[in-house]
Amino acid sequence: MTVDELLAPSDVLVGLRAATKNALLEDLARRAAAALGIGPDAILPALARREHLGSTGIGDGIALPHARLEAVSRPYGILARLREPIDFEAVDDNPVDLVFLLLLPAPARHEPLNALACVARRLRDPETAAALRGARDAAALYAAVTGG
Template identity: 65%
Template sequence: MDEIFAAEDVLVGLRAPNKRALLDTLARRAGAALGLDPEMIAAALSHREELGSTGVGQGIGLPHARLDAIARPYGILVRLREPIAFDAIDEAPVDLVVLLLLPVDPQSDGSAALADVARRLRDRELAASLRGARDAAKLRALACGWNAP
């Protein structure tokens, strides 16, 4: 997963008053990193959320969208300062969020990236470790399966 999360795209202590504000913030950040229109990214994320919440339970949000404009998966990993309502399937507030933007092309590794991230985040021990990470470097190391610095 280290190819998905650049060091600058791992955030600890981000504040967001609600889900919409969080998705808008992440869309702006992704747009700046990828040279894409943040409003287009926000619209794609919003459309995906209309299909059903990407709050997967246990305090984890996995907002994602497929975009024609990218050739490889891109992600932002966030540990929020305070949990927020996310319409999660278990109704629990979310404090760990992984934004994934995936290529539309079915030949890409986008589906594999989404499945891998979802599988890893379901590991309760990993989720607890992510919540306890002291900084962004440690958070990224844990998410990517490295020995933490």
């Protein structure tokens, strides 16, 4: 699985503003719900349950909020570069400025684990992270994360 199988160019956001982690998750849940044609009330509680288990802030300014949902038939992602970093309770206590929301099908299959590992590996690559932070617009951000 590759990032371009999880992410459409239209689901890349540059300069997103969020005051808090909860506000960011609400915004991303609303956007994902609109794109997938499902209710945001199904997405946000699932994201909150996952965050309750431990922050999905994986360090180095990166967060990978994710959840499994019955209403999702294939992995779906949104990539956002925040205008200002926010506290995400990350494992290294550093604020987050790169966020990749990943929604996965609820029935456990290998595909969702591969999707999460694929995104984590790509974003944790120092060259990719630098390119994402330096991208001037959504098209450049998409190219940086997909390697295109």
